[in-house]
Amino acid sequence: MSTSAIIMMLIAMTILWGGLAVSIWNLNRSRGEEPGAVQRDL
Amino acid sequence: MSSTIEHSEDDRGAFSSRKVFILAAIGSAVGLGNIWRFPYVAYENGGGAFLIPYLVALLTAGLPFLLLDYGLGHRYRGSAPLAFRRVHRSAEGLGWWQVAICFVIAVYYAAVIAWAARYAFFSFDKAWGDDPEGFLFGSYLQAGDPGIGLDFVSGVTVPLVLVWVAVLGIMALGVQKGIGAVAMIFIPILFIAFIALVVVALTLDGASAGLDALFTPDWGALGETSVWIAAFGQIFFSLSVGFGIMITYASYVGRRSDMTGSGLVVGFANSGFELLAGIGVFAALGFMATAAGTSVDEVATDGLGLAFIAFPAIINEAPAGALIGVLFFGSLVVAGVTSLVSVIEVVISAVRDKFEMTRIGASMAVGVPAALTSIILLGTTTGVYVLDIIDHFINRFGILVVAVASMLALSWVFRKTSLLREHLNRDGSVHIGRWWQWLIGLVAPAALTFILVSEFINNLEEPYEGYPTWMLNTLGWGLAVAVILLGFLAARMPWRDNTFLGDPEIHAQQDERSS
Numbered sequence: 001m002s003t004s005a006i007i008m009m010l011i012a013m014t015i016l017w018g019g020l021a022v023s024i025w026n027l028n029r030s031r032g033e034e035p036g037a038v039q040r041d042l
Numbered sequence: 043m044s045s046t047i048e049h050s051e052d053d054r055g056a057f058s059s060r061k062v063f064i065l066a067a068i069g070s071a072v073g074l075g076n077i078w079r080f081p082y083v084a085y086e087n088g089g090g091a092f093l094i095p096y097l098v099a100l101l102t103a104g105l106p107f108l109l110l111d112y113g114l115g116h117r118y119r120g121s122a123p124l125a126f127r128r129v130h131r132s133a134e135g136l137g138w139w140q141v142a143i144c145f146v147i148a149v150y151y152a153a154v155i156a157w158a159a160r161y162a163f164f165s166f167d168k169a170w171g172d173d174p175e176g177f178l179f180g181s182y183l184q185a186g187d188p189g190i191g192l193d194f195v196s197g198v199t200v201p202l203v204l205v206w207v208a209v210l211g212i213m214a215l216g217v218q219k220g221i222g223a224v225a226m227i228f229i230p231i232l233f234i235a236f237i238a239l240v241v242v243a244l245t246l247d248g249a250s251a252g253l254d255a256l257f258t259p260d261w262g263a264l265g266e267t268s269v270w271i272a273a274f275g276q277i278f279f280s281l282s283v284g285f286g287i288m289i290t291y292a293s294y295v296g297r298r299s300d301m302t303g304s305g306l307v308v309g310f311a312n313s314g315f316e317l318l319a320g321i322g323v324f325a326a327l328g329f330m331a332t333a334a335g336t337s338v339d340e341v342a343t344d345g346l347g348l349a350f351i352a353f354p355a356i357i358n359e360a361p362a363g364a365l366i367g368v369l370f371f372g373s374l375v376v377a378g379v380t381s382l383v384s385v386i387e388v389v390i391s392a393v394r395d396k397f398e399m400t401r402i403g404a405s406m407a408v409g410v411p412a413a414l415t416s417i418i419l420l421g422t423t424t425g426v427y428v429l430d431i432i433d434h435f436i437n438r439f440g441i442l443v444v445a446v447a448s449m450l451a452l453s454w455v456f457r458k459t460s461l462l463r464e465h466l467n468r469d470g471s472v473h474i475g476r477w478w479q480w481l482i483g484l485v486a487p488a489a490l491t492f493i494l495v496s497e498f499i500n501n502l503e504e505p506y507e508g509y510p511t512w513m514l515n516t517l518g519w520g521l522a523v524a525v526i527l528l529g530f531l532a533a534r535m536p537w538r539d540n541t542f543l544g545d546p547e548i549h550a551q552q553d554e555r556s557s
Contacts, residue, residue: 001250001253001254001257002254002258004090004257004258004259005089005090005253005254005256005257005258005259006257007090008089008090008091008093008257008258008259009090009253009257009321011090011093012090012093012257012317013317015093015097016310016313016314016316016317017314017317019306019310019313019314020307020310020311020313020314023303023306023307023309023310024307026303026306026471026472027060027064027300027303027304027306027307027471029471030300030303030471
């Protein structure tokens with residue numbers, strides 16, 4: 001692989017997978033309110 | 043009045059937690075397009091440089107539109123027609139338009155899942171032999187001349203029936219026990235299976251040539267309008283936004299959930315999976331090119347050609363061919379089923395809300411006609427042509443048009459984006475500013491309109507794939523117009539007397555204050 005291809009692959013991984021990791025971390029940090037119970041679904 | 047709303051919410055069903063909702067939303071967003079469309083779109087439009095327009099499209103159109111759907115469903119707590127009806131009486135037709143589109147998509151999407159399921163089994167003995175293309179259109183699909191016929195192909199019909207039986211079973215189980223449970227089981231399996239596929243693909247000879255082709259940046263491509271159109275189109279089509287799915291799913295989440303934080307997870311999970319798919323697919327294509335002594339450019343393709351012609355050729359040559367086949371086609375089936383479930387749920391949820399039907403009743407009322415239409419149209423020797431035309435037109439002149447219409451209507455006619463922004467910010471971990479309203483009201487519709495006009499001109503100048511005019515006029519243009527007419531006709535049907543048509547959030551807040 002060329003150097004430019006390796007660099008772009010690493011940048012893409014860092015932004016997209018790193019963005020996913022950060023967004024999961026952010027969501028876990030602010031848990032918010034969960035529904036009390038599973039509502040019935042007739 | 044409040045007891046009516048609570049009763050209605052109890053009956054509709056709900057996800058048991060935010061985690062289940064997020065997995066279900068990821069299941070909907072991650073579909074066949076992530077696996078077979080993104081890699082080629084990226085490769086064709088600048089390679090590594092495509093990352094820049096892709097990210098711009100994700101941040102300026104994809105995520106903002108996703109949050110609009112979330113805000114609408116979460117605030118108004120209903121299926122697409124009910125949510126739009128609660129926005130304004132004259133907006134309901136937009137919701138039914140989305141419902142009609144989802145019905146059409148479900149009809150043909152099931153067929154691709156059936157093909158993929160069959161190909162997973164073909165992988166064991168490489169049933170396609172040395173000529174995967176001849177096998178696909180000849181022995182397997184038995185494709186005749188373009189048209190609409192009733193010569194059924196058992197190899198397609200039987201798995202198609204099984205797909206529908208499975209999907210209807212899931213839908214009948216309900217929001218949590220059906221859709222939620224499937225997402226909790228299938229999404230981890232999908233990610234694990236695809237990671238395993240990528241690992242195997244990376245060990246093949248020539249994998250680095252494929253990755254080199256995919257990621258080498260062509261910076262000159264950034265100056266081409268078509269590359270930016272491709273980026274916005276890819277983001278829009280892969281996120282499952284604009285046709286009711288995310289509205290419906292968001293209505294099943296607890297009232298005080300963090301919707302902006304959830305939206306970021308879903309958006310990045312979808313794009314993260316696309317990157318994974320790009321690596322896996324191009325590593326495999328690099329192997330194929332090396333084995334054939336040619337360049338990646340000669341073997342790179344997308345869509346049905348990638349899945350059912352290129353991958354069988356790769357499986358023929360690869361050391362662990364059967365394993366690659368099972369992982370690849372198994373991933374297609376899993377990604378397809380979780381998306382199909384979300385598409386058909388838009389219709390079922392709308393029917394339940396409008397007619398106050400039970401879950402099983404609505405699932406059968408929607409699912410049986412959809413399954414029969416699917417089997418009759420797609421289980422035959424002409425099914426591949428029907429699928430190709432409907433998919434092409436309903437994506438462009440169905441989803442794109444309704445998405446632009448919804449954004450413009452909510453922004454400029456009903457002026458609800460400010461209210462929805464406040465709603466999303468109330469419990470959201472990521473606060474969105476006024477810029478979001480401009481992205482929704484101006485930037486995203488402008489980008490999508492540009493794509494739409496360009497596609498419209500292309501399709502007028504050159505009839506799609508040279509199909510007979512009558513087929514394009516009925517299954518293509520005709521169907522795109524029919525979903526609009528059906529949508530606004532359905533909106534004329536009266537709601538049941540006990541269906542609450544006001545803003546449920548206002549009533550919930552009044553209840554909180556009075557208690």
